[in-house]
Amino acid sequence: MRLSEKVVLVTGGSRGIGYAIAKLFSENGAKVVITSRDPQRLEKAASEISNSSGVVADIRKRDQVRDVIKQAIEKFGKLDILVNNAWIFPRIKRLHEIDEGEWNKVLDANLTGQFRFTKEAIPHLQKRSGSIINISSDAGLKAYQGFNADAYSASKAALVALTKCWALEYAKDKIM
Ligand SMILES: NC(=O)c1ccc[n+]([C@@H]2O[C@H](COP(=O)([O-])OP(=O)(O)OC[C@H]3O[C@@H](n4cnc5c(N)ncnc54)[C@H](OP(=O)(O)O)[C@@H]3O)[C@@H](O)[C@H]2O)c1
Structure with missing residues (x-):
C-alpha cells in the first residue's frame, strides 16, 4: 500500500x-x-480494477481531455501521477506510401494527445510535486529494418525528447 495517498490517471487504461x-x-x-x-x-476494465473510475475520452479532442482531468479532480480531489500511455499504430507502409492525413492522425493521437493531457494535468501536478510517466517505445530510440511505421517512430522519439524537456522545465515545481 505504498501508494495509498496517490491519485493516478492512466490514458488508454482499458486494455494492454x-x-x-x-x-x-x-x-x-x-x-x-x-x-x-x-x-x-x-467499464469492464474499471470494474476489474479496485478504486478506479473510467472516463470515456478521445485523446485527439481537447475538450474531452479537459473533461477527464475535471472528472478526476471532482472524483478524487487531486492528481498526483499522469501516465501518458494511449496510442494508435499506423498501417505498415513505407514513408512515400502514406498520405498526410495518415501521418497527422498518428501524431495527433501519439504526440499532440500527450501534449493535451500533460498541459491540462500540470497545474494539478504543480500543487503536489507530481509525476509524469511517458510510455515511449524502443522504436523511438532506434530504427528497425522493415518496421515501416515512421509516424509512430517519430511520435515516440518526440516523446523521449519531451520527457527530457519536461524534466528540466518542471524540476523547479518538483514534478518528476
Ligand atoms: N504493444 C507493444 O508491443 C509495445 C511496444 C513498445 C511500446 N508500446 C507502448 O505501450 C503503450 C501501450 O501499448 P499497448 O500495446 O498496451 O496498447 P493497446 O493494447 O493497443 O491499448 C491502447 C489503449 O489506448 C487507447 N486509445 C487508442 N486510441 C485512443 C484515442 N484516440 N483516444 C483515447 N484512447 C485511445 C485504447 O482504447 P480505445 O481504442 O478503446 O480508445 C487502449 O486503451 C503505447 O504507448 C505503445 O506505444 C507498446
Missing part, C-alpha cells in the same frame, strides 16, 4: 499495458482513473 499499469497502481493502494474511447471495454 495501460490496463496492467492501472491495475498495478491500484494493487499498491492508489486511486486510478483510466480512459479510452470504448465505453463498454472501459
